[in-house]
Structure formats: C-alpha cells, structure tokens
Amino acid sequence: MGAPLFGVVSMRRPPRATATCLRRPAGRPRGRRRPFLEPRPAADYVRPRSCSLRRVSHALPPMPRSRTTKPLRPRKPIAKVEKRRGRSRVWVWLKRLVIVGVVLGLLGLGGLAGVFWYYGRDLPDVASLRSYEPPQTTRVLDRHGETIGEIFRERRTVVEMERVPRVLVLCVLAAEDADFYQHEGLDYPGIVRAVLRDLKEGRAAQGASTITQQVVKLLLLSPERTLSRKIRELILARRVEQELTKDEILHLYLNHINFGHGRYGVQEAAQYYFGKDVEELTLAEASLIAGVPQAPARLSPRSHPEAARRRQAFVLRQLEEKRAEYWPDLALEDIEAAREEEVTLIEREGPEPEGAEIMALVRRELRDQVGEEAYRRGGFTVHTTLDLELQEAGREALRDGLEAVDRRQRYRGPLRVPRRPRELEPVEALRSGRVYRAEVTGTDDETGTIHLDVGGHAAVVDLADLTRYNPEGLAASAFAPVGSRARVSILRAGEEGEPAEAKLELGPQGALVVIDPRSRDVLALVGGYEGGPGFDRSRQAVRQPGSTFKPLVYALGVQQRRFTPATLMIDAPAVYDRWRPQNYETWRHEGAVRLREALARSINLVAVRAIEEVGPDRVVELARQLGIATDLDPGLGLALGASGVRPIELTNAYATFAAGGRWAAPRFITRIEGPAGEVELPEREAPRDVLTPEEAYVVTSMLESVASEGGTARRAARLGRPVAGKTGTSNEARDAWFMGYTPNVVAGVWVGFDDRRPIGRRESGGRTALPIWMDVVAAAEEGEPVIEFPRPSGIVTAEIDPASGLLAYEGQEDAIEEVFLEGTVPTETARPPDVADPSTFLMEQFGGAPGTDEDGGDEGAEASP
Template identity: 65%
Template sequence: MTSPKASRDRTSPSLRTRRPLASVREHSRARRGRPGVWRWIGRGLIALLVLVIVAVLGFASVIAYYSRDLPDVASLRTFQEPQVTRVVDRDGALVGEIFTERRTVVPLERVPRVLVLSVLAAEDADFYRHEGLDYAGLFRAVVRGVLDGGNFRGTSTITQQLVKNLLLGPERSWERKIRELILARHVEEELSKDEILGLYLNHINFGHGRYGVQEASQFYFGKDVSELTLAEASLLAGIPQSPTHLSPRTHPEASRRRQRFVLDQLERKREEYWPDLTVEDIRAAREAHVELAPLPESRQSAPEIMDVARRVLTERVGEEAAQRGGYVVHTSVDRELQLATREALRTGLRAIDQRSGMRPPIRRARVRRGERMPEIDRAPELRVGGTYDAVVTSRDDETGTIALEVAGHPATARIADLARWNPEELPPSRFVDEGARLRASIVALAEEGVEGARARARLELGPQGAVVLIDPRSREVLALVGGYEAESGFDRARLAQRQPGSTFKPFVYALGIRSRRYTPASIVIDAPGVYDQWMPQNFETWSFAGEMRLRDALANSVNQVAVRLIEDLTPAEVVSFAQHLGVTSELDPSLALALGASEVRPIELANAYATFAAGGRWAAPRVVTRIVGPDGRDVPLPETEPPRDVLTQAEAYVVTSMLTSVVQSGTAQAAQRLRRPIAGKTGTSNEARDAWFAGYSADLVAVVWVGYDDHRSLGRRESGARAALPIWMEVMRVAEEGRPVIDFPVPSGVVTVRIDPRSGQLAYEGQQDAIDEVFLEGTAPSEVAREAGVLDPSAFLMEQFGGGDAPAPEQVLAP
C-alpha cells in the first residue's frame, strides 16, 4: 500500500511545475507581446528601407529622365553674348549701332567691387559659398509652388538664373525647374565662380533695351562701369529684379526703394560676407543723391552709312556672326560733315518747296462744273518704296493720322512725318482737306491676317535729293546722304538711277581730248541738226551760236555741240570710256547719251568726276575702311578692283581746265562765291525731272541730285544751277572750311599758248583780245589767226563764186 508521502511524492513534480492561473496568463501575454513589437518594428524598418530605395530610385529616374538632351554646359566657356556692333567715323566718333541686344561685354576685372557686392546682396549673398543651389530657398519655392497650383517662383541662385537665361528659357513649370537644378550643378562643376558671375553680369537685362553692366552704366550714368560709386552701383543692382518697374528713369521712387533694400542687405550681412565694406560707406551711399545722365541723343545721323556697314559686315562674317555682334566697323565718313551735308540738302529742298508753293493747307482738287473727278489709278498690290496716286479719305487729330486710299488700297500717313511741310505743326484736319489728291509712297505693307489693317504711307509732297562727297586721292566717301529724312530707307545716293543730263557731257569731251582730235580751242558748229527725226535743242539758250570753241560749248552746255562730238567719236566708244571711269549702270549707245539720256547713280557720277580730280586715275570708292572683331583681330575687307589709269595726268588736267570755265563764265557762275578754284558741270534732264551739279576742288569732289521719286517735273524754272548748285555750294563751303585754297596743279605734258578766241588759232602779234589756252603737248594750233579787217584772198574768191567759208575738217563736224 502506497504511503501518503509516496503519494505526495508522485504528484509533486507536476505540482512543483504548476503555476497559478493568473501568473500563467500574464506570462503568456508577455511571451506573445514581445515578439509582436519587434515584429512591427522590423516591418517598419523594412518599409522605410523600401521607401528609401524607391525614393532613391525614383529620384534617380527623375534625374535620368530630365537629364536627357540637356544643353552642354561646356558651351558656356565659349558662349558669346549678343553684343552691340559699333560703326564709327574716320575719327572714331560713333555713327551708329547695330544690335539684337544692346550689350557690351566687359571682363569681371573691370567691374568695380561695389557693384559686385551690390549684385550679390540683391540676388545671392551666398553665391561664393553654395554649390549652385540654395536648398532652403528651393524648399520654400516648392512648397509655394504646390500651394499655388504649380506656379513655381521664388529664390534662385545666380547660377540658376544664368542657366534659365542662357540655356533653358523663362518657362515656369516643374520640368523646367528640375532641368534648371540639374544644370546648375553641372555649371558649378564646369565653371569657376568668377566665370559664372562674369557671364551673369554681362547678360542680365537692365531695362530700356540695355543688357549687361557696361551698357546699363553708360545709359543711366553716362560713364564706364569701372567708374561707378556705391550709390550708383546699388541703384543699378536693384533693377534686374523687374527692369520694367524698377527703372530709375520711369519709376524713380520704386527704384529708390529697391536701392535702399540693397544697401540694407549690404549693411545687415556686412560682417559675415564683406567686412571690408564699412558702415560709413553704406550710410553715405544711402544719403547720396544719384544724378542720372541725360537721355542719349538719337544716333540715326547716317542711315546710309549704317546700311553700307551692315551689308559689308554681313558679307564678311556671315549673317549669324553679324547678328551676334561685338564688331567695330570703321568708316571713311566724317560724322559732323555728314550732319552738315544732310542739313544743306534739307535747306535746298525746303527752298524748292517754297518756290513751288508747297504749303498747307492742301486743298481738295477742283473740277469744272458738270465734270466728275477722275478716278485714281489703281494697282493690284502695293510695294514698299512705291509711289502712287492717293486721295485723302479722312483725318484724325487725336491720333495725328491721315487716312488715304492709295491706288485703291487703304493706308494711313502720320502727320509727324510731314514736319518738312508743316512748320506750324498743324493738326491733320487743318493740314489737308478731305478729298485732296496727292502722291504717297508706301513705308510698310498692311499686316497680313489682321482685319482692318492698313498700309503705312508717307505723303510725297516735295522733291527728294542725294549728295555724295568724296576725297579724290583716297576715294574715301566723306558724306553720303540719300534723302531728306535721317532714317533708314531708300538710299538715293547709292541706289537711285536717274538721267544725269549735261553732267554726262564731260565724259564725251574728255574722250575727245584723249583722242587728240580735239582741243579746248577746236571750233565746232552750233547749228540745228536732225538725227533720225530727233532734233536736239539748246535748252539753256534756245538759240544757236554758230561756230564756237569746245571750251565755250562745255561752259554753256550747248547740246548740239555735244551731239556732234559723240557722233564723231561714236556712242559705243563713249560707253566704253564711261565704264572705264567707273559707271556701271547700263548705258544706251545712242547719240542722246551725250545729253545724259541714260540713267546713272549719283555715287557712280561722283567717283567718275573724282577720276578727273585725281589726275585720270580711277579707284573704287570706299566707305568701310576697317572691321575689328570681338576678339580684337581685323576682319579682312572685300577685295576691290585695282586702281587704273583712264587718262594721263595731262589729259585729266585739260578736262579740269575746261570744267573750270563752267564756273568762271558758264552755267555755274554762282560757285565763284566759294573763292577757290572749282571745276564742275550743271545738269538738267528733260522737263526738269532731274537737277544736278557735279564738281570738285583740288581736294574734294561732290555731286548733288534733286528730283521727285516718281519722275515728276521739278517745275519749268528749275534747273541744275537753281535747284542743285546751291546745295552743292553749301556742302563744299562746310567741307572746305579751314582748308587752304589750292589751285589745280599743272602736270607735265601740258602747254599754254595764247590764241584768238574766235578762230582758236594762234593769236597774231599784238592781238588785244587774245586769251591763254591749255593744250596737250603736240596738239596746240600751228596757224596764226588773221588780224580783223585783213581780207583772206581764198575766202574772198569763195565768197564771190558761191563758196562761203570752208572750215578745216578738224574744226567742224557737219550734222
């Protein structure tokens, strides 16, 4: 039998291991709880790791995606900002500027420290500390962008601004901002801080079309950027935030507030960033009064020279490089002389306006009772530069415009363009009547696709003109004026082809002298002649003088003599000779060529006369004398034809001597008022459609043309002597001012003998009215004239038996 103790011992093991029920439950909860917490922690860590991996992969994917096709930041090392190309005159004075963006690049070393610090204070104080990105500012911009529906704006570093302006563009979007951030880091790796800052300072917009610190300094303060004070620099540094609204010229108060902000930033961050800048300097700048420079005057003084410079530059460097700019184009023009020449032309044209009664109000055209107003000629389309019949349809004083129907098309003219004929500044309603008939030229065509658009026109109420002034030795063009208006347009001096009238006659006479068949003393008959139903008239005299010397025929512009001369020399030879003198316009080889029936350009005529003045040596005229590239190297100029001798110096002198008679005793005697030796020729085409004077002194050549663009008559009383010569005289007066009076030098190969003025033969002994005449060696007359009253037996016999005088063949050309 089992004892109780044994019984207790058998159950004791289980009893010893058994716990109270509450303890067991607590223990069970503890065992279950500890593994659960760790399990959740583990899961959280795994999830976090996955999120980090996903974020990293996502970020990497975004970077990889937006890094595709990014601009090459290495190109910034060779990036050339669009710059101003300057055109200067012979003395380096500015004539004009060519630019897409008005900018002059300067090295960072030329930018004063006060401007650098002001820009940093205004835009990016940490520029030299960060690596292209302001992370705090970026975070703020992202938050604002999300809250603002994707409109991202905010703090950008200078590097980011440079990337946006030079590589990406101003678009506001997530995509552009991400690309900007990527590129900013790349730029910081590629360029040094100074290189980045230098690009930025030369690129930023300062308003009024000025880009970069140099142009801004010149525009606002009239000084080089290196000369800026702290007050000026802080004012300038505040503009780029909003050039339109912070310009000190248009918004002085806003500009001043922005300047104070920049100075406050300088003072607040001085100790941390730029301790060398003293508080006293900043406070002095805050109190300083900044004086703005006067607005620069319009430099559109020589649009003709600018057009030539632009064309030559483009030909030499290409369209892309020319637009990029940065060149200096040196020209032969004298800027002050250019201005004076245009003013002389304007004065002369206004005088013609007064003589023709061209004064407002311009009245409605009158018709007889019972008759209808004839309709204006209509054109299928208008072209820029074309001149058409027009009628005034309405006038608007508020806008200062005149509505027109031009050849059947609507157009508008501005009263401001009519200052030449409107000195009293009358409004359109008082300037011209509705229904007035007149002529108008097209300045710009109507914009296509715009309903109600009208062409822009200009009323052509008076004549136009052109002037060319050349140095005959160097062939440098000193002045080139192609019209009344000082604005780019049709350059009549280089492009207009007009009949030269009698200014062409010296070419015929010069060929006669060169042929040795004629001398200034040769006798030619001025008598009526009919040439294939054409009968030239002497418009200057409306009479015929009979026998006359060649010199007198040229001085008095006798048409019949010129025609007889070209008939003998042949028109084809005259054409060839004129081409050797530099006339490139097409010439008709007819007898009428002697009277200037073929059209030429003013600059061609001027350079041909310069060949006479230069002793018979032709050379191409020059306007552009040198081009300096942005790198300081010279750009090769276009090759020109080599100079050539068209006449000997002796031949050229004889022609010049004959042309001095035009001034001394012929159609240009008014030029004697210049009180220096002058050679030249007047010219008037049929019905006075063109008026010319071409002439020269020993050191200057000038040609003046006056006429209507549509070939209307200047008026029956107008001529080269009346319309063109006064302009020429004023141009030469200004150009010759201060120059010594020089006579035309007499070269070797020229002899002077005394002759009888009636026969052209040698003067007889004791002849009182004998005159001196110049001849090429070997061409002087050998026979002595007979004394007046002494009967010539051969002449007596011829007269008695039906002969009359029989002049020698070399003295007379029969019609």
C-alpha cells in the same frame, strides 16, 4: 490470467478530453493565417502546466514519474505577464514604423531618381557655356571713331571680369545672391524660407533662385514658369557648378542680365545711365544699377527714380549686413558715403545720328562677309569712311535746298482737296516702288495713321514720316481731311485682308555724295530728305544727268587729240534723222565758239557735234572705264545726258578727273573687327589709269570755266577757292544736277521727283542743285587751306586769240592764256584786225557767218537719233 500490462482496454468510446492546455488560442480562429506583422496572442507565450492526450482512456492509471523528470516551474504572476505584453506591443509598433519608413524612403528615393532621370534626359550641354557667344551690339563708326549707328537684337557689349570693378560685383551679390560663393548652385535654406513665406502669404511672394539658377534660366532654358522647367533648372544648376568656376558663372551673369531700356550687361548699363565704361563706376552708381535686374521695367532709375532709390537703399543695407561675414574689407564709411552721394544720370539720348544710307550698306556688306548666323550674333565694330559731321551738314544742305524749291514753286504739301473730284483709275495690283493717285478715306488720331483708297485697294500711311509738311505736329484728322487726294508710293503690298503700307510723295527729293578724290573714301552719302531706311537715291536712283555728261564727251576728244580747249566748234541749228537738238535757250546761237566756252555756257549743239566726231560707241567705252555701269544708249543724245546714271557713279567719274585720270572704286568700309578678330574684306577692284594726268588736267581746267564769270555755275566762285564742275538739267527740268570738285573734295547733287514730274518753272541745275553743293563743300573745306589744282609737267600754256582759237598775234591786247597738251598747241597765228576781217576768216573756215546770240543754256534730251 493476470491483468494486462496497461490495464483493461474498454471497448467504449472514451470521453472527450477536457484539458484546457490543448485548446486553440481564442485570438486566432482555426484555419486563418496570421497577417504579416500581426503580433502573436499572449497565450502563445505562456507555458502550460500539464498536457494530456486528446483521446486517451480515463481508465489508464497514471504513469509513474521518472526520477530524472524535473518539476515544472511555477506559473508567473499575471501582472508581470501583462507588463511584458505592453513592452512587446511598443517594440512591435516601433519595428513596424521603422520598416514602413525604410520602405517609403526607398520608394521616395527611387521616385526622385526616376524624376531626375526623366527630366534629366536631353538637357542642354552645360559645357557650351564655355564658348559664351551671346547676341551683342554691332557698332558702326565714322572715320573719326564717332558712332553712326548700332545693329543689335539685344544691345550688349561683353566685358571680361577683369574690367568689372569689385564694388559692382559686391553690389550685385548683395542684391541677388549674397551666399553665391558658399553654396553649390542651390540655396537650400533660401528655398525653405521662400516656401514658408509663399505658404504664409498664399502667393509667390519670394523667389529662391541663385545666380547659378538665373544663368541656367537665361542661357540654357526657356523663361516659361512650369514645374518641369524648374526641375530641369535645378538639375542644370548643379551641373553648371561642376563645370564652371564661380567667377566664370558670375561673368556670364553680369554680361547677360537685362538692365532695362533694351540694355543688356553691365557695360551697356554703365554707358546708358552714366555715359562711362563699367570700370569707372562708383559704389553709389554700382548700387543703383545693381538693383535694376530684379524688375527692369519697375526699377529703372530713368523711368522710376523713386523705386530705384529704394532698391539702392536695400542693396546698400545688404552690403552692410553681410559685410562682416563675406566682405569685411569693405569699409562702413564707403557704404555711408554711397548713401549720401547724389547720383546723376546722363541726359536722354537724342535722335539717331545721320547715316541711314551707310547703315543699310553696312548691313548688306556684313551679311555677305560673315554670314547670317554671325551677323545675328553681332559683336562687330565696323569702321566706315563716313565723316559724321559732314554727313549731317550734307543732310541739312539738301533739306534746305528742297525746302527752297517748295517755296519757289509754292508746293504746300502732298494733299489737295479737288474742287471737282474725278473717279480714281482702278488698279489691278499694287506694286512696291510704284507711284499712284489715292484718296483719303479716314484717319486714326490714336495711331497717327491715314487710311487711303488706292485704285480700289486699301493702304495706310504713318503720319510720323511727314515732318517735312507737318512741322506743327497736327493730328491725322487735321492734316489729312477725308476726300483729299494725294500721290503715294507703295512700300509693301498688303497680305490678304491687310492694307498696303504706303508713303505720301512729298515733293522733290534729292541725293548727295561726297568723295575724297585721293582715297575714294565716301565722306557723305545722303539718299533723300527724310534720312530713314528705304530707297537710297544716291546709290539706287537712275536719272538722266543732262549736261553733266558732256565732260565725258570732251574728255574723249582731248584723249584722242581731236580737241583742245581752244578748238572752235559751231553752235548752229542741226537736224539728225528727224531729231532736232536744241539749246536751253532755243533762240540763241553762238556761231563759232571755243570748246572751253561751249562747256562753260553748256551749249547743247556743240556737244552733239562733238560726240558725232569722237563716236558715241567710244564715249560709252570711256564711261564704262570711269565706272558708270548703267545702260547707255550709244546715240548722239548721250552727249546731252539722255541715258540714266546713278549719282554715286557719276560723282566717282568726276573724282577720276580730280585724281589725275586714275579711276578707283569708291570705298565705304575700311575694316571690320569681330569677336574672333578682324574680318577679311573683299578685295577692291584694282585702280586703273583712264586718262593721263595731263589729259585730266585739261578737262579740269575747262570745268573751272563753268564756275567762273560767264559760266552756268558762276556763283560757285563765292567759295573763294578753285572749283571745277558742271551743271545739268534734263528735259522739262525733271532732273537738276551739279557735279563738281575742289583739289580736296568731290561732290555730286541731284534733285527731282521720284515719279519724274517736272520740278517746276525756271528750275535748273544752277538754280536748284548748285546751292546745295556749295553748302556741303563749304562745310567740307572749312579750315582747309586754299590750294590750286596741281599742274602736271606735260602741260604747256600759250596765248591765243579768243575769237579764232589760234595763237595770239604780237601785241594782241585781248589775248588769253590757254592750256594745252604738249604737241597740241596751235601752229597758226591769228591775223591782226588791220590785216583781215574775222568774218572773212570764219567764212573761209566754216562757210558761214557767226551767230550773234550771246548766251547758251543747259538742256538735256529725251531721245537720241
């Protein structure tokens, strides 16, 4: 039997194959996966020369080689293999870096997108910048266009870009952002430069905000310095650039930036520093203020002139360096001339003009008409009826008059050091507007305040308000010794643990009103000595008018045809239900006296008899028609001014007499111009005819006698022009008045203490209030021609007997001319002396003899029957 085809197969276990080509590479252990991106060992790339089965019998003969089998290539040299391995490693690492870079870039972009998405939520709408309405200054002007005052949160006046001169635009760009018209909201090179400099100096040494970013920070975001706000700023800056043009962005910036001293925007800066409009600025002036916004507190030309000039030099240097690149048409000669120009600032503003009273009224009226939100935004121009020059003259006249009272009454100030101090009465709770007695417990010279004990409550007074009695500017400790006593009024009750705000009662106060009788424009409105905000006595004080109310009683009698100026009235003592009215000089009585003379001498008893005849209720009705809105007691004491009135109301009632009997409401504001156009004012109350021109003329004629020889206001004749008016003094001289008018102007003056103390011995309307009235009317009439009160056609004149009021007899030498309404002229003629004795005539008419006293007075009454 022949041999097997593949030989004899041994039954023994064959030896283990030793072929090295089947060994597992040493670089990678069995069972371990190759990590991601780990290069394969070099041995894996080498082709083995032979291979054999792992477990094949060694006895097998070699297999015959096929004819088609190709011989293996010879193995490459080791050097070439190592070189190839090196190149492979480089490419592997390059691939690795590229992949890592791509992954990190994707992660960075994703993170950046996430950050911008997160901080980009709920951002302000940049489209709102198109309706730019920043807080602006509201200006209050007098009738001649002079500024009375301003109302503002930020003192700003928005101007259009057409008004901003090119030199100012270039200076601002040079100072803040020369590349403004080249970048798209973010200056990337500038950001890099700023970061490098900050790193170099170890602090925030240089900013990199563009004008666009500053607009975002000013108008859309808060000023806080945080990373989140900065990211929002970057996002919004790009959005703003996409929404607005460069000129629109620059317009917002120029009108909004701070130029120091509470001035915002280029127009306010030009007015404050140079007293001119923005379009009038020169290159030197523009370069000076363009450097201020970077640090208004440190670069103000007014408070830090040297720093401002250094900043100006920087701006001009920037202009020169950037000129060839950005504004080649700017001549170097102009820049050099700006360097040499001496820039002069206007003088510092003085104290605010007079007009605190009208300012308070404007604030209230403006709020009512435009609403609180628009009022806060401002930007209005309010034209008032006030004459600023006359307002200042009125304040000065009132102060002079009050200081004259101080001298006459030896009033040396509000503080007294008592010899035997009494314990202050405890007060349960302090109320605003009330007057209390207080004791000085301490002072603070640094803050200029006086500390008080007011009935067990702490209060503080600001010494700055006491210039009237502290003209030398003494310190608080020198002005107010500890332990001294004073009368104070409470301005504001203190919160828990805080002292109340108070002011010292500074002696007599006053009020003054001046009105144009034709238009009823209020020309002057003075509410007190100080002239600051607070209680306006001209519109708010309710005081007893004394005898200044009498013309209303006589006007009603004239209207009823009961009285004429020639009507005889009895000046004699009378008692009304336990009330006994008296004249100012109680021991004098005129007996029978004509109504004109009774008014001129202010005889109280005649006025009481007159109101008794015409009816107190009817007098109240007439007062209402004349615009007096305060509560009036319809008693006989009303004739003597027992009921309180406001100065503005009584002055306007007299303006009705001056205007021929036609009443109209006083006017303070003529028009209001706002950012959106003219504001519609509330319709004024319709004028009404209260008296006929003839009746009003008769009253005016009677009031002229008050200012003539023998009247209580006879010194008013020194004005040298027709004057009609009436003095008034309440009981114990607690109030002193004078109401009067000329053909051109009506004025009313009141003087008194706020807590109704007597003004002082021998003070009266003629002595206390009339001089103030004369000073302000003289200022109002300065340069005006002298004219007479116009006489209506329904007025007739007749000569009468001064003793009886009847027509004068033929040839009577002491006859006087009197005015009458048509149909009211006396029909009887007086008897000549040789025909009948005047005493007999009076006995027949009144049943008694006339009194022999010669002069009357001016006294009010506290109560009516």
